[in-house]
Amino acid sequence: MNNARGPDDETLGEMLARRGFGRRSLLKFAIAMTSSLALPPLVAPAMAANLAKARRRSVIWLSFQECTGCLETLLRSSTPTISALIFDFISLDYQEALMASAGSAATRTLHEAIATNKGEYLLAIDGSVPVADGGVYSMTGGQSNHAMLVDIAANAKAILAIGTCAAYGGIPKAHPNPTGAVGVEDVITDKPIVNIPGCPPIPDVLSGVLVHFIAFGKLPELDDRKRPLAYFGTTIHDQCYRRPFYDQGKFAKSFDDEGARLGWCLFELGCKGPITHNACASLKWNGGTSFPIESGHGCLGCSEPDFWDKGGFYTSLAGGSGTGWRPAAVAAGIGVVGGSIAALTARNRARPDTPPASVPAAAALPPPAGTSP
Amino acid sequence: MTNYSFLGDDALIDALMMEIASLLRNFIDNREHGGIDLLGMPLSPECLAALEARLGSGEVTIRLDAAGRSESRETGFAGVWWTSHCDEAGRRVALLIEVAPVPDIVPPDICEIEGALSRLTANTNFAVRRGGNRGTFI
Amino acid sequence: MNLLEFARGPGLQAASLIMIAGIFWRVCGIFMLRRRPQRAQARHPLSARLAGGAALIATRFIPRRAFWTRIGTSVVLSTAFHIGLMLILFGGAPHILLIHQITGISWPDLPKGIVVLASGITLASLLALLLRRIRHPVMRLLSTTDDYLSWAMVFLPVLTGVLLSGETVADYGTLLALHILSVELMMIWLPFGKLMHGALVFAGRGAMGINFTRKGAAT
Numbered sequence: 001m002n003n004a005r006g007p008d009d010e011t012l013g014e015m016l017a018r019r020g021f022g023r024r025s026l027l028k029f030a031i032a033m034t035s036s037l038a039l040p041p042l043v044a045p046a047m048a049a050n051l052a053k054a055r056r057r058s059v060i061w062l063s064f065q066e067c068t069g070c071l072e073t074l075l076r077s078s079t080p081t082i083s084a085l086i087f088d089f090i091s092l093d094y095q096e097a098l099m100a101s102a103g104s105a106a107t108r109t110l111h112e113a114i115a116t117n118k119g120e121y122l123l124a125i126d127g128s129v130p131v132a133d134g135g136v137y138s139m140t141g142g143q144s145n146h147a148m149l150v151d152i153a154a155n156a157k158a159i160l161a162i163g164t165c166a167a168y169g170g171i172p173k174a175h176p177n178p179t180g181a182v183g184v185e186d187v188i189t190d191k192p193i194v195n196i197p198g199c200p201p202i203p204d205v206l207s208g209v210l211v212h213f214i215a216f217g218k219l220p221e222l223d224d225r226k227r228p229l230a231y232f233g234t235t236i237h238d239q240c241y242r243r244p245f246y247d248q249g250k251f252a253k254s255f256d257d258e259g260a261r262l263g264w265c266l267f268e269l270g271c272k273g274p275i276t277h278n279a280c281a282s283l284k285w286n287g288g289t290s291f292p293i294e295s296g297h298g299c300l301g302c303s304e305p306d307f308w309d310k311g312g313f314y315t316s317l318a319g320g321s322g323t324g325w326r327p328a329a330v331a332a333g334i335g336v337v338g339g340s341i342a343a344l345t346a347r348n349r350a351r352p353d354t355p356p357a358s359v360p361a362a363a364a365l366p367p368p369a370g371t372s373p
Numbered sequence: 374m375t376n377y378s379f380l381g382d383d384a385l386i387d388a389l390m391m392e393i394a395s396l397l398r399n400f401i402d403n404r405e406h407g408g409i410d411l412l413g414m415p416l417s418p419e420c421l422a423a424l425e426a427r428l429g430s431g432e433v434t435i436r437l438d439a440a441g442r443s444e445s446r447e448t449g450f451a452g453v454w455w456t457s458h459c460d461e462a463g464r465r466v467a468l469l470i471e472v473a474p475v476p477d478i479v480p481p482d483i484c485e486i487e488g489a490l491s492r493l494t495a496n497t498n499f500a501v502r503r504g505g506n507r508g509t510f511i
Numbered sequence: 512m513n514l515l516e517f518a519r520g521p522g523l524q525a526a527s528l529i530m531i532a533g534i535f536w537r538v539c540g541i542f543m544l545r546r547r548p549q550r551a552q553a554r555h556p557l558s559a560r561l562a563g564g565a566a567l568i569a570t571r572f573i574p575r576r577a578f579w580t581r582i583g584t585s586v587v588l589s590t591a592f593h594i595g596l597m598l599i600l601f602g603g604a605p606h607i608l609l610i611h612q613i614t615g616i617s618w619p620d621l622p623k624g625i626v627v628l629a630s631g632i633t634l635a636s637l638l639a640l641l642l643r644r645i646r647h648p649v650m651r652l653l654s655t656t657d658d659y660l661s662w663a664m665v666f667l668p669v670l671t672g673v674l675l676s677g678e679t680v681a682d683y684g685t686l687l688a689l690h691i692l693s694v695e696l697m698m699i700w701l702p703f704g705k706l707m708h709g710a711l712v713f714a715g716r717g718a719m720g721i722n723f724t725r726k727g728a729a730t
Contacts, residue, residue: 021439022439022485023481023482024437024439028466028478029440031458031466031467031469032460032467035410035412035467036466041408041409041410041469045477249604249620249623268604268608274683274687275515275684275687288462288464310516311520316605316608318612319519319612327524331532332531332532332535334536335531335532335536335537335539336535338539339539339541340543343540343541343542346544347545
């Protein structure tokens, strides 16, 4: 295939061909993506054709109040795959962690990318947005993250909130939330947002969203929390391979007991799988190696909002954060006092062995008929 | 996906066989290819094995090396293929039942064949005239 | 904060405190009421009186033969309901887990099939009891808001618990929240209505038995 265009002009198909991935490789990738996105298999050829024709799309990646775990999980690829190449292809025009050593040159790149791709770039955010005290708790180049987000989101086509911090506030938002951390959707309300929660999120989910966007020009179907329905439509509980044990009532009681070794359900050890929507049980982690439950630990619920503040990780869903002993003792005391007052009031109102005043004394009664007084 | 194991594997397999039958009918009537994404179904490993056994094996197995190993095996029913795709790490990324004369991924398209002709004749003194079926030494 | 977080957090705390305060209020209030002074000498010593009290608690569970034709149906249905509820509460794995998390005490759970059967019997007997209360003219006459409310406060947790174990009507989080909230409603209502019989029935029967034995009457 002859390609006179430079790397910046070439299509995704041409770039892949240059790297040794032919039509069949791309079609196979599309088949895998349609399965992952829960699309009908017959869509795969159309997806492959659209991907082959796709041109570079600008992505600006802003990292706010985060631990860099999301970026690490998404950009570390153990094997060179088409997914990884697509990440290369999407032209990561600006990313602070990767460009840190470039200094002010990186900032110039950012402004150029925004100007060149106005209205067309994807804005990817990881990390929460602190808003307390004017947003001073996370700043880049003298500008608060909050101001940066508002500024750059204004000309974005869509926003990807990557990780639970960006989606819902995550760890920085955990009680008492000293920095006033919030998710992207609490700041930006006038742009399409896709939340890809998880602490960190599964890399395949971001691939799926990007591929859908590149191939079809639109974001995939979202649920009521703006998460891609294909990946977050079911709970961990619904897909878990240990579900038969749950249904049979076979639970591990502690981390090293017989039940745990036999792979029984971890519900009693605090697993939050029943209320957590994610694809961990089907897609798994580290190239399909395993996921927390398979490794013997209950689900933390890390893709749900406020998962840090839902009671302990080892408190089962059957329990809750009940009252402490002191408030219970106070309540008991109130009850004793109240009941005693009620009883004393009742006692003083009526004396059961005193006859009522209206009954006359025996001496005042007339003698019975036929008897003398 | 809700766990449907209480229905029994037989019911699920019968339902899938009916769907394969309707895809075959559709191909016979309209020449349209069909497919069923097995990874998208709530099938236990035992149910998958039972389905594979029910479909049986045919005469043709096609192996593909493109961004990882893939295999398409014709089942005991002509035109019904059991296709498995793995990535470079050997992890299965798709499992399909395809209803077609040959799985869609197998035949090269015309652009690839034209490209092959170009490469084949590029460094030789042999050319083939368009429309002719004989080569000519230049 | 979503419904489940409220139910497992502030809702549970408030309901627990109201229930504790209410139970202590009623128990103290009843026990501190003035009792009619006993002017006659006791026929039997204290140990016998206490034994008589305990005996009456037990014997009153089974009605006298003369009353069976009238109240037999109610007794059978009520017994079925109470036993079913006890099997669910003390034999169901999630309830044992809850008690274990609060107190540290646990015991082996019943097989799920038995708990499911008990749930069915409990629901059916609850509905049958309501039907009897509505259709029987005397029961209908005697019934107050307290009766119907107490019935509903027990029926809702059992119903939501059955739906939760089935997990088909709505998603797990919603069903769990509804179940916990219905239990919290019951906890709030418990001290102030007829549900308090759960504690008072034993005190009432025991007091009556002690009194009867004191007077030398049969128990």
